[in-house]
Amino acid sequence: MQLKREQAVRIMNKKELSQLYYLNREIEQLKSRIEELECIAVSDTSRITGMPHVTGISDKVGRYAAEIADLKELLNLNLKKCFYELNRLNRYIEGIDDSQMRMIMTLRYVNGLNWEQVSASISPYASGESVRKAHDRFLKKAD
Numbered sequence: 001m002q003l004k005r006e007q008a009v010r011i012m013n014k015k016e017l018s019q020l021y022y023l024n025r026e027i028e029q030l031k032s033r034i035e036e037l038e039c040i041a042v043s044d045t046s047r048i049t050g051m052p053h054v055t056g057i058s059d060k061v062g063r064y065a066a067e068i069a070d071l072k073e074l075l076n077l078n079l080k081k082c083f084y085e086l087n088r089l090n091r092y093i094e095g096i097d098d099s100q101m102r103m104i105m106t107l108r109y110v111n112g113l114n115w116e117q118v119s120a121s122i123s124p125y126a127s128g129e130s131v132r133k134a135h136d137r138f139l140k141k142a143d
Contacts, residue, residue: 011142012092017109020085023078024112030075037064037071086110101138104131 041064093105100122107118115128122131 011139012089014139017089017092017105020082020089020109021112023082023085027075027078027082030071030078034068034071034075037068040064041068096138098138101134104135108135 089109093102093110096102096105103122104118107113107121108115113121115132117128119126119128119131
């Protein structure tokens with residue numbers, strides 16, 4: 001078996017290995033949405049309609065404050081999940097005997113590189129397709 005016996009780590013499938021990638025994408029989307037809402041809340045644009053405006057005063061910050069607070073809480077939760085997934089992924093990768101496969105897994109799942117970038121980092125002669133196939137064979141064999 002290609003995993004070290006002293007580090008009996010449960011075999012991970014592609015979906016589990018990819019969780020860090022998707023968490024990072026989700027975090028970026030949350031940050032972008034928070035930034036967008038904060039810009040809307042503090043923008044100084046005023047409407048000129050020619051008609052007097054008598055009913056109530058609009059508080060943009062107050063209107064978006066609850067949504068921003070909820071998104072920030074969700075962001076913090078996802079950052080904690082991200083830290084947990086990174087530690088879990090690193091423990092799994094450290095348990096792999098083959099140093100090249102450890103490098104492939106790290107570049108792909110921790111650093112988030114695509115297969116062409118992984119292959120360029122591994123060897124000037126390897127293609128993205130060959131590295132992906134070696135990765136797939138490893139996961140199939142480890143199952």
